Amino acid sequence: CIRDRIEADSVALLNAMRDADFIAKSGFDNKTAIAMYIPNSYDFFWNTNAEKFRDRMLTEFNRFWSESRKEKAKKQQLTPLQATTLASIVQKETAVVEERKVVAGLYLNRLHEFWPLQADPTIIYALKEKYGQDKEYKRVLLKDLNIDSPYNTYANFGLPPGPIGMPDISSIDAVLNPEDHNFYYMCASTEKIGYHKFAKSLSEHNRNAAAYQKWVSQQGINR
DSSP: OGGGTSSOOHHHHHHHHTOHHHHHHTTOOTTTGGGGOOOSOOOOOTTOOHHHHHHHHHHHHHHHSOHHHHHHHHHTTOOHHHHHHHHHHHHHHOSOGGGHHHHHHHHHHHHHTTOOOOOHHHHHHHHHHHHOTTOOOSSOOGGGGGOOOTTOTTTSOSOOSSOSSOOOHHHHHHHHSOOOOOOOEEEEOSSSTTOEEEESSHHHHHHHHHHHHHHHHHTTOOO
16 A cells, blocks of 8 residues: 555545646546556655655656557557556456457457447446445346446447556556457356457357356356
């Protein structure tokens, strides 16, 4: 926790991070400001105040987004903020680092072909935004796909307004260096828990999805 590492307390940190003038001057908005904070190891003096911490994070953000990374984002038709937004979805979709470049490639295939992303993590984000962050969702239901939210990537084309979490560097770099493939569908694997099965066709995906739904029901996971 940041408040345990520097002198500034939680209230001061939140106020500094939410400062509207700072956010606007730095090229962010309330939806994208979280992208500024890239998880990594940083050295700080104990007496660092909230504003200095925030300013340092902006400096680190600009340093991270080198010309090389910006060029890679541009190659994927993304800005740095859009790349971070997609990376947040990739990270929520899979905890398996080695799988992230495959997942990133899949979502980029959808984006480039003007398909909706249809990413379940964005639905969960929208549900939590509407009904409270303390609620837990282990399963996305069909009725959830109708939620009225700009983060609903089933109902809206393109990326959501901002990141749905704070992606780490491996997820951002997965978006910048995606695996080149023809997958457009994925479903959680019932054979290798934590991993996904990827598919090129809807018929193949439907078979994977049916097996997964059956497995989930057998586990008694209703929500």
